[in-house]
Amino acid sequence: MIDTILSSIKNGIFTRDFEPLFENKKSIVPGFVDTHAHMAEAGYFMRFLSLSHIKSKKDLLEYISSHLQRGSLNIFVDYDESVFEDEKDITKKDLDKISKDTPILLRRVCGHIAVLNTKGIEYFKDKARENTIDVEKGIAYEYLPLNLYDILSPSVSEIEEGIQKAQRIYLKKGITGILDFAKDINVFKAYTNLDLQGTLKIKVKLAFYEKAFEYLKENGLYTNWQKKRVGIEGIKLFLDGSVGGRTASFYKPYRDAASKGPFYSKTSLQNKIKKYEKAGFKVLVHAIGTRAIDTVLAALPEVSDFHHRIEHFEFPSKTALYLSKKKSAYISMQPNFVARWWKMYKDALYDEEFLLMHPYRTMMERGIVFAFGSDSMPEGPMYGLQGALKHPFKEERLSLKEAIRYYTEEGAGLLNLKTGKMARGFYGDFVVIGDDGDIDAVFVEGEKVYGR
Ligand SMILES: [Zn+2]
Secondary structure, three states: OHHHHHHOEEOOEEOOOOOOEEOOOEEEEEOEEEEEEOHHHHHHHOOOEEOOOOOOHHHHHHHHHHHOOOOOOEEEEEEOHHHOOOOOOOOHHHHHHHOOOOOEEEEEOOOOEEEEOHHHHHHHOOOOOOOOEEOOOOEEEOHHHHOHHHHHOOOHHHHHHHHHHHHHHHHHOOEEEEEEEEOOHHHHHHHHHHHHHOOOOOEEEEEEEHHHHHHHHHOOOOOOOEEOOEEEEEEEEEOOOOOOOOOOOOOOOOOOOOOOOOOOOHHHHHHHHHHHHHOOOEEEEEEOOHHHHHHHHHHOOOOOOOOOEEEEOOOOOHHHHHHHHHOOOEEEEOHHHHHHHHHHHHHHOOHHHHOOOOOHHHHHHHOOOEEEOOOOOOOOHHHHHHHHHOOOOHHHOOOHHHHHHHHOHHHHHHHOOOOOOOOOOOEOOEEEEEOOOOEEEEEEOOEEEEEO
């Protein structure tokens, strides 16, 4: 079968259609499309040590003190205290015990929270917005962790390096298409450079943070601009934070904290959407909590040239499901969040809102347009799919075949990408899965880029 497929790929492009093949011993599926990734940024942060493997506060503190480089700024990324077996709160005091003269910053896996020691607070004080660091506890909310990349401001060549690092990992996991969030215009330059050099294998659509808008306009870029393997998707807006950080916006309070309103009112979001539409851009709005999701859907225009996107859509109300179809919104969801955090969600939220979590089957049956992505937490569809296959609410589970469709073909449709489907005119990208559920091989444009 693999040979048949390969012989139908000419100049890297499928010349005929193939259905995904599901057999006990081997499955052959299209390349995965990750509709919400942070590949360039993740690549850049691969320069820093990751704490994602650490399962207790004790181990975390030991790891930091044994890997500390005295004198210069030390950044560690991706800690997740929700899985810690001992204490869950990490504060300035803990890090001050490790060092008083070396600045330390730990960024939480959600990207919305960071912990600093006293020296770290000093280092970042002028770079962070006022009142976004709790100086007593040494915890920075939203601004500093979310903008760390901007504050450190990597060069185009540093970003290219990062993309190459990350691309190797993404390809191994069978990902051949992504929507990547570009913090700034250097990311666009890095991707187009790599594509010109012929080293970009993954097909990329870029969504930009708002500050890139002026540049995009000046350079005649717009939604659906496309050149070889790089295209432009739109502008990213944030309406709330994360459940882990207690900054996702709900109507009800959390079990252990108050819930805040969304970052923008309906009216100011509407004005932003109008502004970007007028300039030729689709918007992609981050909305996790029920209240934030309702706000986006209320703000979206009834009729639009664009299928505006909602990112995450974790706890949608019944009204939100209705309106998302009515307003033809496109939705990107992360089943890995369910796999990884559903218990934390259950502890954080009252049932009324917890029970709304990721209603995949309901959405499929209603014909709501959505596709899967990872938010790079971590990347890897084979892991992410578990959240759809083993959803804690049985009635919302998808079959393997359905779940893979939402990680391939539906993603290709959402992004208008020429990968993620084994069809004539699409790039010859496909993935072979072994009987143990792990990836056997990955082919890109007819070339084997990974095999075990
Ligand atoms: Zn994201």
